[in-house]
Amino acid sequence: MKWYLGIADIHAGSSHGPIPPEYLAPEMRMSDKPAQWADSVVDVFNEGRRAARDFWGELDTLAARLPEIDAAFVLSDNIEGRQAKSGGEGLIHNNSQSQVKIAVRILDHILKGAGYPPVYGVRGTGYHVTENGGRECDDEVYDQTKNMQAYDDVLFVEAGGLVWRLDHNIGRSGTPYGKSTPLSKVQIFNTLKSSIDEEHEANVCLHGHVHYCVSSGFPMSNKIGYTLPALKMRGESYGRKFNDFYDAGMMLFRQEDDGEPVVPVPLRIETGHSLPPLHKLGE
Numbered sequence: 001m002k003w004y005l006g007i008a009d010i011h012a013g014s015s016h017g018p019i020p021p022e023y024l025a026p027e028m029r030m031s032d033k034p035a036q037w038a039d040s041v042v043d044v045f046n047e048g049r050r051a052a053r054d055f056w057g058e059l060d061t062l063a064a065r066l067p068e069i070d071a072a073f074v075l076s077d078n079i080e081g082r083q084a085k086s087g088g089e090g091l092i093h094n095n096s097q098s099q100v101k102i103a104v105r106i107l108d109h110i111l112k113g114a115g116y117p118p119v120y121g122v123r124g125t126g127y128h129v130t131e132n133g134g135r136e137c138d139d140e141v142y143d144q145t146k147n148m149q150a151y152d153d154v155l156f157v158e159a160g161g162l163v164w165r166l167d168h169n170i171g172r173s174g175t176p177y178g179k180s181t182p183l184s185k186v187q188i189f190n191t192l193k194s195s196i197d198e199e200h201e202a203n204v205c206l207h208g209h210v211h212y213c214v215s216s217g218f219p220m221s222n223k224i225g226y227t228l229p230a231l232k233m234r235g236e237s238y239g240r241k242f243n244d245f246y247d248a249g250m251m252l253f254r255q256e257d258d259g260e261p262v263v264p265v266p267l268r269i270e271t272g273h274s275l276p277p278l279h280k281l282g283e
């Protein structure tokens with residue numbers, strides 16, 4: 001039996017990404033009460049810290065439970081970037097060099113739990129992982145990742161008698177928060193491109209970017225595609241709009257024998273999902 005691990009959308013540096021304990025400030029306490037508003041601000045900050053600590057704790061638990069992994073696939077958005085459009089207020093570090101360090105630390109923590117398997121990666125969304133002037137932060141992350149085998153914009157890997165196609169991006173869909181049609185398109189185009197030697201014919205197509213997990217495939221042809229869940233928790237406007245379709249965690253794939261189709265095993269992280277209040281007229 002073989003095991004494969006898919007990791008996507010870590011967004012290191014975001015206050016909603018995994019934050020290693022040494023990067024998380026301790027809780028603030030106010031001894032006297034200078035003003036009620038100050039207390040409430042501290043409460044909000046502390047609540048954020050507790051959520052981040054819980055998120056890391058859950059990731060830590062998953063990493064410790066991982067089986068021995070045969071190959072790990074990193075689908076990028078490894079760092080958050082500077083959030084230039086929104087002013088960077090959702091960041092714990094706005095320096096991309098620091099974010100690269102944090103991403104390397106997070107990946108190492110997971111990969112250690114996986115037994116340091118061979119790692120393959122792709123580059124992510126330019127807005128997150130590059131800087132003006134073209135500096136490729138993903139490359140810096142991968143160059144410091146233990147047992148890194150290869151990375152590219154789109155990468156083809158042969159493992160377990162299957163060809164894996166890794167690509168951060170995925171096309172637009174007419175279905176809100178669904179990617180079944182774009183995933184099918186990738187597989188059809190891949191089949192066409194393989195007939196003119198532009199691509200290797202792929203059995204498993206993995207994508208990141210959307211922060212929710214869907215699949216679509218052609219079982220009789222041993223072809224399947226997935227968008228992977230993210231390692232960034234729900235909580236800001238980007239996550240909020242996905243509501244129940246937002247998935248935090250990683251994806252394990254189990255394979256009985258070489259050449260056999262893989263079976264997905266979701267590694268879910270709960271991200272503070274709660275029932276909203278029901279406002280009743282007259283109360």
Ligand SMILES: [Fe+2]
Binds near residue numbers: 209
């Ligand atoms: Fe992302």
Ligand SMILES: [Fe+2]
Binds near residue numbers: 077
């Ligand atoms: Fe992305």
